[in-house]
Amino acid sequence: MTATQARVVIVVPVYNKSAVLERALSSVQRQTYGSWRLVVVDDGSLDDSRDRVRPFLADERVELICQENQGPGAARNRGVAGAAEELVAFLDADDEWEPEFLAALVGALEAQPLAAAAASGWVRIEAGVGTAIPSPSSVRGRWRWDGSVDGPTFKRVVDALHSSATVIRRSEFDRRGGYYEHHCTFGEDSFLWARVALSDELAFVDRALVRFHTDASSLSAGRGSAYPAPPLLTSPGAFLGEAAGARADFAARYLVWYYRFVLLRMLNQRAVGAALRLTLALALALRGRRPGSASVVVAALRVGERYLTMRTPALRRVGAGRDR
Template sequence: MTGFADVSVVMPAFNNADTVGRALASIAAQTLRPMEVIVVDDGSTDETAQAVRAMAGRMNGIRLRLFRQPNQGAGAARNRAVAAAQSTWLAFLDADDEWLSPKIERSMAVLAAGDLVMCSHNLFNVGPESEVLNDSRARWLRNPADPYRSLFLRGFISSSTVVVRRDAVLAVGGFDVDLRSAQDYELWLAVLAQAGGRFETFADPLLRYTLAPEGITSRIGRKVACSLAILRRHMGILRHLPGPVLGLVVLRTIIIHYEAVMGHKARGEWSAALGQGVLLPLRLAEMLVRLPFSTGKRPDFIARLGPAAEESL
């Protein structure tokens, strides 16, 4: 298929001068091209903006737009692009990842066939010396009739695989910029809470996802803190949906701490692993106390955006 789809691509970038051109080239090579790509340079200190400008005129007819803002994090950068987007659908691609050429064409076909609000797909994890299939669909298939609860327990959606209706993202307020990690996981939960079963993860591996170097130990603590904050919010949403609640809240709390324990053990940090185990019963008690009072209310983060200038390319 040739031509254009009613899609805006959202690309946050921070110090991605070495990779953003490759990511943009993978968009230009799509068999069904998006209407526009919106790159938000989030306070880069390298030549990311220059690398984006160098791609102007090389996008195979796709409109290339560039915003620059002080560093506020990937969530704020994505919100900026979502607010500026002019298409019905949004596709997300990080500036160090690459799409395979049928990504947009296959995604739009899946969305149309199922009258869906959102879709994602499988991917390849790309390391320095290997490229391994990540079968996220297998995790979703455990309960495809209830994707919200499947995602509530364990994240299986990579942002660079997502195509979603822009109005669905606006309706829930965009990315939570106050979360230092897992902003994308939390947003997809919010979208699926409203979309119900109008979501699918399909099997085609259409993304080459660049594995980041292993994070420092403190990031485990940050991940736990953000995961618990998301749990406190979304158990309120879960309360207002049909189906079980208490068991899922307990299981999600256990999963958060189990993953932290295993992360610390992998680094040989036995005291930190023990500490997470000791905290588990306290956190379980906290969640059980909070559960009856949790509302699930979610602020409108896109409404917080200040003005920003778009560069002319």
């Protein structure tokens, strides 16, 4: 089967992944499902990642695109931009697929023609030790938001849509505008997947078909690093603007819940400045967005004030002085 007949385009964003890139690309070539085309986007790597890709270019299905560093979201979007395939898959350069990954997820989308995306479980590999991360029990099989979902459950659904473990219809990817860009290296994926999960039907395959490797060079926030502010909170306009009716009400409530979740993580890492900036950014972003948004702003600010006052001695003293 030639590249021109491919049904799935696979995009691998790369930034300084020379040591592990061949593992990821080899896992694509081992797929039992053969109707694919692979686009590797080198996002301004400073190592020899590009040289690691070149042997794979002997396969006519593989293409290399090089660009200046713009972040993983922009790299993924660049890889999709010139594609004509009807389905889109993403694989991070330090992850790998089991041979049946594409066959299983394409099959799930064929079985659920209304599903916007399909996702599998995965195995997290850390320091050589693997831990299976199945799809949450609440989202196995067919899933669609029905109004009964709370914040923690919705976050589990969004987290289950790991970029390396998901295949999305190209039409849905384009409708959502792709990944968040603007040099973001954390949360650019959940910015997309939260919007898909709120509005669309999803298919979950209850098999661990991805090996997700964690290492010191991961683009996500490291264990010891300050917890960055995800764009879903700093730029929530798309998440709110695409929802209507009960979904719109839930979207506003979820942002407040998610804000509390992220804020607590920041404060546990003593990232007080980041927490204050997040509170201000969310308040400004929500202000005047829709009828009733003022109550969301007030709720967010009250939550932020309460957590910040409780957890930082300096702010406790300020609060005590103000109350006198």
